[in-house]
Amino acid sequence: MRKADANKFLFRFLLFFSGLFLTCVFSGCVSNAASAEEYYSIGMAYYDLGKYDEAEKWLNRARQSDRTMSASTYTLGRLAYERQNYEEAAKYFESILKIDPNNTLALKAAAYSRIMTGELDKAEKHYSKLFELVPESADDGYNHALVLYAMEKYSASLEVLEKYPIALQEGKDVMLLYARNQAALNDIKAIDSYASFLASHSDPKARYEYAKILEKHDLYARALEEYKKALTETSSSTTTDLKKSDVRFSLARVLLIADSSSSEGITELRGSVADGFDDIAAVEDLLNKVSASNRDAVRSIITELKTKSEDNP
Secondary structure, eight states: OOOOOOOOOOOOHHHHHHHHHHHHHTTOOOSSSOOHHHHHHHHHHHHHHTTTTHHHHHHHHHHHHOOTTHHHHHHHHHHHHHTTOOOHHHHHHHHHHHHHTTTTHHHHHHHHHHHHHHHHHHHHHHHHHHHHTTOHHHHHHHHHHHHHHHOOOOHHHHHHTOOOHHHHHHHHHHHHHHHHHHHHHTTTTTTHHHHHTTTTTOOOOHHHHHHHHHHHTTTTTHHHHHHHHHHHHHHHHHOOOOOOHHHHHHHHHHHHHHHOOOHOOOOHHHHHHHHTTOOOHHHHHGGGTTTTHHHHHHHHHHHHHHHHHHOOO
């Protein structure tokens, strides 16, 4: 509802409500002056105007007048969620589920709220129930799979996603989550899944993940190619949270492993440190993978990192 329309509706409704109240005063029916539905309508008018304190007051009156009125409780939950009071929001939605366990709107809202409180086990429980009631919903299936992925239940997440073959072919987020689950399971099929995703979508972080799974399966030439592409994409992107220094370190690692005497690998390693890479343990791990001719250079870089760490505790 547009703000102007909501203002007009609220004015008309409050005028009607005032008239109803005065009529009841003179006719002796003050105690029944307003129904839960009328309280709810006033609350929703305030809600549409963004006047959440007033909305909450009237919705609580509606809820108190009719405890089975789920609409009031649901909107109070939405108010709490929009105020980022996620625990309170979850309790509102879950109170509806105690009365109506098959309420799909409340199940979705409760699941979202529990994700925000960090209680993924509760979110997964709500999604499992929702999945039973509305199995055809690809969006809900994706959210369910995402929660399972966050819980490190990768096989279960894959099983959910595989119920939506069309989304797996066309849905950007679904395709990427599928590849990430496979990668987490060290499944070599993740290589094809990432390649399919990247054939139609540009995503530096996904390309970096693709290069890592290629490297893990000893496909060094392809990994080098993808790390270089990821480095280019990361340098030109303003939206990715992928660090250029991390990509350069991974590139250096593959160069040094694929050709243990590579001077290019040392150059990239120094470049990654210059860009901010500071994982000393990761650099120390390279000592066992490079040739004797490069070990002194790697040791020098480790010393440099340790000195920086001591100077900036």
